[in-house]
Amino acid sequence: MFLGSGRAWRAAAVLLPAGAVAAHIGPAATWLPGVRLPLFPGLSGTGHRRHVALTFDDGPDPDSTPRFLDALDGLGIRATFFVLGEHVVDHPALARETVRRGHELGVHGWTHDRPWRPALTRTAEELDRSVRAVYDITGCRPRWYRPPYGILTTSRWRAARRAGLRTVLWSAWGRDWTADATPASVRARIAADLRGGGTVLLHDSDRHSAPGCWHAALGALPALVQDCHEAGLSVGPLHEHIPPPPRPTAPSGTLTT
Template identity: 70%
Template sequence: MSHRPGHRPPAWALVPPAVLAAAHIVPAATWLPGLRLRCFPSLAGTGRPGHVALTFDDGPDPASTPRFLDALDRLDVRATFFVLGEQVVRHPEVVRETVRRGHEVAVHGWSHDRPWLPSPVRDRREVARAAAAVRETTGRSPRWYRPPYGILTSGRWAAARSAGLRPVLWTAWARDWTAEATPASVRSTATASLRGGGTLLLHDTDLVSAPGCWHATLAALPGIVAACREAGLGVGPLAEHATS
């Protein structure tokens, strides 16, 4: 690599590619539940002991998200929806209805891609673009960011902080994105590891999951909420979760 006389290359250009790659991907080890819960409880979404944060990823989807909004109304529960910017632009009316019903809208990125290669400029641009889409559609500034697949690289962490967003993953999931998911499996998987102070990951769409899998999640939702309430736990959005 040559440079003009008197022109100093940026510091990152002098770093070996292997080091750059490691710095990019190593933070994604927080995807591992045990490590995240032990070492990064705030990132895991650990909140006040008497509460469970209910979160949904990958929408909005006009075919399924309204069904979840209706179910949550019947249960008298509010949740946090992590939305994709490209879907917000396509279906702004669904996002506005989500807010009108009292739910929280957060950022899941612009598209649902895997960030294997470092691209900090792209990360910053796309996270900011998604946050702007939420803000312009809802009239409210989003607070939270959850990267697709829960892969929080250094670039995406920096992009979230630059956009004024707080990264948060989850303490429990339901494996509701698989073709094998049933209402019973979604409920049992969700409640098996869900405790007071936990954040539950669910999906309100099959846009990047097995076709039709959202039906199992929707059917399991009343049982999940009932199990939390029977354990004396409140259920609500991250805004009420008081993560440390």
């Protein structure tokens, strides 16, 4: 969960005119909490003031996602899982099981890539492909989008709007993707920023982060939910938290898996 090396940004700047780079990368400033939280509350996932939205990124992962589903069942909590299209296609039964247990799926992209250069057509095609994958496999059309690494570019923003998706980042995260994350550190990091109406970011997979780091997020869940309940806050998915965009029609085309 970082914007990436300065070397990559400089390489993009060399290859493209400065104006094109600025127009493409400009929205990425919303990754910064100091910009996003006060200026773009909707993008931060600000919702019902007595509710906290619980969200997970990077799945579905057969090694770890089932453990999160079991833990959430035990806690009586439902959540929003931002899934990668390629993983949904690879593990369709797990995607269906996630929905069957009452959770909702948002789109995290087709792959977990960094958008160094403008690529509106490719970005739109891959996002549409991800939407179709979720719909074809689960029968539920996603409503939410969170870009990989939380990096929102002009291409990604336009593609999400065209696909009928609302982009939602987060207001609190546990830094659970790091090698030194523990249940206690994840809980403390979230607690520092947790407020009613906030959206929490965790990860149910380590495929794009430190190996085994999902154990920290999983271990923090009971205490996190307890903290919310003790503060008088309910916990649930985004559709209980933010008025969703109008439900679009089924995506065109059929995905072959």
